Amino acid sequence: MKRILFMVLLLTIYYKIQAQGPPITADKPIMLGGKSFTTKTLTEIRNTERGTSVYVPVMLHYLPTANSLIALHVPLIYYDLKDQNGTDFADVKILGKYQFYRKDATSKTFRMVAKTLQTLPTGKELDLMELSTGKYSGYYGIVSGYETLKYGISSEIGYNWMPDGSLDEVRAKLGFGLPLLKPQYPNKQLNLYFEYTSSWLHEREWYQLLYAQGVQYALKNITFDLALQLPLAQQITENRALNYSVFLGTRYTF
Known part of the structure; x- marks a missing residue:
């Protein structure tokens, strides 16, 4: 009897964490456990009035503890813009996260x-925001999330500081996750995501409100992502306006 109760407790904890996988264009404060690795990529095909760019990052995430994460993102970018085209390395990124509050x-x-x-x-130096700028920037933010077996809500607010450029940005994100399958073991998920991104570049007087509709399929420790992002509102130089972005991703945790 004690053994059965122990297994039920473990499965309850497992389902609590695995009800939805990570968002696609947003972020999530839930971490899977210390001493674990995740390799992932999230290709973005971005089409603007200036042209098309394809951003392909290779990302390695490591959790030293259950409440901390460090990651390295090494990307390539293909670009076919009105003023130039080619294939190059994009800006390398180093990610750090620390979970400072948790209530279960x-x-x-x-x-x-x-x-x-x-x-x-x-x-x-392509002046492609978040992709390839050839300039240093530091982003600092707070991510919060509330998750149940029936839905998940995540939010983020932060500031991106670029001391030698004009892409300083106030950024806010809001995402909703809806699992379509009941929790099960081994892990099998099919999730819908509804994600909003607000971006204000005050030095350029640019503003964008974007919406991404995504679907995610997860089987055991492998996840596949697909999302389409469209602008809801834009106040931006006409030849830089976003038409759409398509996101294709996969991740593997071990």
Whole structure:
């Protein structure tokens, strides 16, 4: 009897964490456990009035503890713009996260994470926001999330500082996750994501409100992502306006 109760407790904890996988264009404060690695990629095909770019990062995430994460993102970019085209390395990024608040209850959890993303000036100076600028920037934000077996809500607010450029940005994100399958073991998930991104570049007087509709399929420790992002509102130089972005991703945890 004690053994059965122990197994039920383990499965309850497992389902609490695995009800939804990580968001696609947003972020999530839930971490899977210390001493674990995740390799992932999230290709973005971005089409603007200036042209098309294809951003392909290779990412390695490591959790030293259950409440901390460090990661390295090494990307390539293909670009076909009105003023130039080619294939180059993009800006390398170093990610750090620390979970400083956690409150669990039966079949639900709320968590908060401090986050920093350091972008190194390794890419070509294409002036492609978040992809390849050839300039250093540091992002600092807070990610929070509330998750149950029926839905998940995540939010993020932060500031991206670029001392030698004009892409300083106030960024806010809001995401909703809806699992379509009941929790099961081995892990099998099919999730819908509804994600909003607000971006204000005050030095350029640019503003964008974007919406991404995504679907995610997870089987055991492998996840596949697909999302389409469209602008809801834009106040931006006409020849730089976003038409759409397509995201294709996969991740493997071990």
